[in-house]
Amino acid sequence: MMVTVRISDDALAIACGADDVAKAFEKAGATVERVSSWGMQWLEPLVEISGIGFGPATPGDVQAILDGGADAICIGPIAAHPFIAGQQRLTFARAGKTRPTSLEDYEATGGWKGLNRARELGPEAAVEEVVSSGLRGRGGAGFPTGIKWRTVAGAKADQKYIVCNADEGDSATFADRMVMEGDPYMLIEGMAIAGFAAGATRGYIYCRSEYPHAIAKLEEAIHKSAHIVHPFVLEVREGAGAYVCGEETSLLNSLEGKRGEVRAKPPIPALVGLFGRPTIVNNVLSLAAVPFILAEGAKAYADCGMGRSRGTMPIQLAGNIKHGGLYETAFGITLGALVNDIGGGTATGKPVKGVQVGGPLGAYLHPDQFDIPFDYEAYAAVDALIGHGGITVFDEDADMAGMARFAMEFCAAESCGKCTPCRIGSTRGVELIDRILDRAPRTRDTVEALPQMHNAPKDQRSLDDEIELLEDLCETMKFGSLCALGGFTPYPVMSALKHWPADFGVATAKVPEAAE
Amino acid sequence: MTDGKAARLDEIIASHAHREGPMLPILHDVQAEFGHVSEDAKRTIAKALNLSRAEVHGVVSFYHDFKAEPVGKPVLKLCRAESCKARGVENLVAAAEAAAGDRVEIETIYCLGLCSVGPNAMIGKRPYAMLDVPKIEALIREMA
Numbered sequence A: 001m002m003v004t005v006r007i008s009d010d011a012l013a014i015a016c017g018a019d020d021v022a023k024a025f026e027k028a029g030a031t032v033e034r035v036s037s038w039g040m041q042w043l044e045p046l047v048e049i050s051g052i053g054f055g056p057a058t059p060g061d062v063q064a065i066l067d068g069g070a071d072a073i074c075i076g077p078i079a080a081h082p083f084i085a086g087q088q089r090l091t092f093a094r095a096g097k098t099r100p101t102s103l104e105d106y107e108a109t110g111g112w113k114g115l116n117r118a119r120e121l122g123p124e125a126a127v128e129e130v131v132s133s134g135l136r137g138r139g140g141a142g143f144p145t146g147i148k149w150r151t152v153a154g155a156k157a158d159q160k161y162i163v164c165n166a167d168e169g170d171s172a173t174f175a176d177r178m179v180m181e182g183d184p185y186m187l188i189e190g191m192a193i194a195g196f197a198a199g200a201t202r203g204y205i206y207c208r209s210e211y212p213h214a215i216a217k218l219e220e221a222i223h224k225s226a227h228i229v230h231p232f233v234l235e236v237r238e239g240a241g242a243y244v245c246g247e248e249t250s251l252l253n254s255l256e257g258k259r260g261e262v263r264a265k266p267p268i269p270a271l272v273g274l275f276g277r278p279t280i281v282n283n284v285l286s287l288a289a290v291p292f293i294l295a296e297g298a299k300a301y302a303d304c305g306m307g308r309s310r311g312t313m314p315i316q317l318a319g320n321i322k323h324g325g326l327y328e329t330a331f332g333i334t335l336g337a338l339v340n341d342i343g344g345g346t347a348t349g350k351p352v353k354g355v356q357v358g359g360p361l362g363a364y365l366h367p368d369q370f371d372i373p374f375d376y377e378a379y380a381a382v383d384a385l386i387g388h389g390g391i392t393v394f395d396e397d398a399d400m401a402g403m404a405r406f407a408m409e410f411c412a413a414e415s416c417g418k419c420t421p422c423r424i425g426s427t428r429g430v431e432l433i434d435r436i437l438d439r440a441p442r443t444r445d446t447v448e449a450l451p452q453m454h455n456a457p458k459d460q461r462s463l464d465d466e467i468e469l470l471e472d473l474c475e476t477m478k479f480g481s482l483c484a485l486g487g488f489t490p491y492p493v494m495s496a497l498k499h500w501p502a503d504f505g506v507a508t509a510k511v512p513e514a515a516e
Numbered sequence B: 001m002t003d004g005k006a007a008r009l010d011e012i013i014a015s016h017a018h019r020e021g022p023m024l025p026i027l028h029d030v031q032a033e034f035g036h037v038s039e040d041a042k043r044t045i046a047k048a049l050n051l052s053r054a055e056v057h058g059v060v061s062f063y064h065d066f067k068a069e070p071v072g073k074p075v076l077k078l079c080r081a082e083s084c085k086a087r088g089v090e091n092l093v094a095a096a097e098a099a100a101g102d103r104v105e106i107e108t109i110y111c112l113g114l115c116s117v118g119p120n121a122m123i124g125k126r127p128y129a130m131l132d133v134p135k136i137e138a139l140i141r142e143m144a
């Protein structure tokens, strides 16, 4: 009997050894189908035979699995696993089920339905469908996608562009990668709909260079589907290792072949974007949500969610977490439910110390805040952000002062250099946190010590002075930076200081309330 | 630059000439082919794209992926971003550097998108997950 075995060929599965497991199955005479990942990453390589899952599997398990044994790693029917059954998968409906670059599989699972419906509706109605779905940009800022499309659709130009932001630089995020590697036609369809709706015939996917597997899948899929999306023409462009190029105007400069320096807004990219033309810049997940919205109608999407956060969010559970992976659900779920119930707490089994939500620019949240619902406004209200939906869990061994220092170090390494608070402030921030941790407050410098400097304090600076200086520096970065790299780096720094002052060696920190 | 190299560089430039914004695709190919973007290459690219050498230099120096000097040894890219830190990558760094010595370059990068199974690294285009000290030492030992 020929069995068909399904194993993911996504980069994470490969990193966990999926290729070797696949080879072992082939050697044992089984037919192997490489599919997308279900997103239960702690179980990769996950092997599926007739709906039953085994994971994490090693080549050594292959014979036992084929012989009907391997009970120790059998998880039963995959679709019924609580991690999957509890989700509401709209964007990741195909995850685990289809061969990523198979047009046949894509069509058989409702592919191109959204594009066809858009073409029936006409451009204006297609834009309005996206507006009324309530979809907000999933790249971080949460700007209403339909409104952006309307602006570009209304602009007059000889050429307009659709640019997909696939720079996904935030730690703890991989949903864009999973779309590109697992369901590339969905992204292509979303971009083709955007092109049709806004009157743009050219599209670029700017993908970070750390994702070679995604780039390869996209290139194959673009080639195979060119006739379907015609006259829309798509191309993948590879980034070059600069985090800041995820910022949309930096990304446009990079696409144009320039340094990835952030541009001042206005003009907004919707009017003056790539090569000065009207341009829709959207995150992978924003564009990937569009085929569902067009195919099933705006209402079906908007019916999920809470408040002004409509639809579903593919949340990414990462770091020191027992059950890490992709969890797509309607907005409104609490952080505690995500980390403890779904994620199963830490991988090490130790108590959770804190979690960072929203990548390197997101705040660290304390378990005391675990009742906060996943919602753009609720996070903003506590000086935190959802960002791209990544959650990094830390156990009690984590050094939060060290993480605050890293936030500054990362900002210094990735700053585009355009504005002073970010370019220089971040380096001063690293030095300052080092001094705080080393208990080595800076001595008064020569100028401060001059007798002419009547107002300069002459006494030795204290630890409190240094903490105050750090707070002051954060204020300056927050309000004096052009983009969120310099502007939001204070969030992880200040939240770490606020919740874990002991890690900085101070009893309590009087972190000023946000001054908005 | 030898004639062979110069001819290859011209070929790379020509292969991207038709594209909008050809700079990054050209630099990626040059980096892949020669292991770095030399002064000569910058001048040639500048001339071909009708830019100044300074402009090309500005671009090359902006991006982490483009190197001004050849590295001359195999590179292991080690992720040291937040999620990999939460999973203990910092405990591997000293051992990795000791195992690497002068033979292998350990390059710090931030995130490979495999953040639930770290610590992670990449050699060429191949990702590695769940690293611990013995695993990363073995990986580095096997690098040519």
Ligand SMILES: Cc1cc2nc3c(=O)[nH]c(=O)nc-3n(C[C@H](O)[C@H](O)[C@H](O)COP(=O)(O)O)c2cc1C
Binding pocket: A136, A137, A138, A139, A140, A141, A142, A143, A145, A165, A166, A167, A168, A169, A170, A243, A244, A245, A246, A247, A248, A249, A281, A282, A283, A284, A286, A287, A483, A484, A485
């Ligand atoms: C430093 C920085 C990095 C960013 N990185 C990304 C990124 O990797 N991916 C992304 O989609 N948006 C990123 N953004 C947000 C983009 O500027 C922009 O808001 C987004 O691409 C718009 O698409 P959306 O409306 O679909 O979210 C970043 C912003 C900043 C300031």
Ligand code: SF4
Binding pocket: A244, A262, A414, A415, A416, A417, A418, A419, A420, A422, A423, A481, A482, A483, A484, A485, A486, A487
């Ligand atoms: S805040 Fe930093 S990254 Fe953003 S524009 Fe200013 S210097 Fe560039």
Ligand code: FES
Binding pocket: A171, A172, A173, B079, B080, B081, B082, B083, B084, B085, B110, B111, B112, B113, B114, B115, B118, B120
């Ligand atoms: S943080 Fe290391 S792979 Fe994402």
